[in-house]
Amino acid sequence: MNLEGIKGVIFDLDGTLVESSLDFSSMRETIGCPQNEDILMFVDAIECEKAKSDAHNIILQHEIEDAQNAKWLNIGRAMVEKAQQHKLPMAIVTRNCREATAIKLANNDIPIDYVLTREDAPAKPDPTALLMVASTWQLQPEDCLYVGDFIYDQQAAENAGMQWLLV
Template sequence: MSAEYSSIVFRAYVFDMDGTLVEFNLPFDRIREELGIKGRYILESIMEDSKREEKLEILKEYEVRAAKKAKLMPYAREILELLEDAGCRKGIVTRNCRESVEIIAEKFGLNLDFVITRDDAPPKPSPEPIKLALRITNAEPNEAITVGDYIFDVMAGKLAGTKTALLLNDKNESFAEQADYVIKCLSELQRFIP
């Protein structure tokens, strides 16, 4: 542990789900094709569509199927258990549907203090789901860290006033400069546990 991090601790941990706590593997190109989406961001395209409810149901079906096949990311269970033992609050803020999170939490026996989905608050990059997590955990922004693998996670965390950690993968290095911390494995979060 470097001296730079030795005195920094957080008591609330806001995790993204897909690509952070679990390998989810949604077939984004197939979803775009089935829903007739030309834009990059599926959820935003659906929300502007006149057939929004119908398309959200189709997206939900994909998310539920992916959740049933999901695998935990390396060290996900261990870091959640360490946070639990330290008395830290932890949970998930995701752009996915609630059912997919419930499947994953039950499948892997995850003990979470909060689950916030697109059904509960405007999706990231809005800071609103992170702010909701802070209210639920009774934590100030400076006591919390948002951990994710995409620019929307970093943006939402920063807008909500938390510190941010980007979990590196082979597609997100371009976002690294915008995060407060860059980690290659969830195990590196141990340095922030009181």
């Protein structure tokens, strides 16, 4: 991870800092979401409030179960330690719910306090959460590095005008 010129590092959570065994195919099947559609966008578009609530609860249940077993990824720990050595501010922006995120952070003693979940801002690839972090740090987006493991992470960083690293 090249930190030359970087003034702040934002990490994705699942697949970047911690392992995740979320079975999105199973979740999509359970709630009737086509396999090629974004699951969060699909649920948000459900018009029936009860059906929408039920779908959210199914996703939440899967996330909480996954959170109990999530462990640090070696590469994730190494990247956080490198950012700490450079005394850079760090944040996490995740599509996870707040509750599952808190469990993952606590169970693994992840030393990052600034965390935005899908309850705090629109989910990636929307750049809002990344721009919120840069604004809070009073940094220009191009001075921040976003590190993630999925195409949405790359798209969010590009949409925000940030540098990005796909791991």
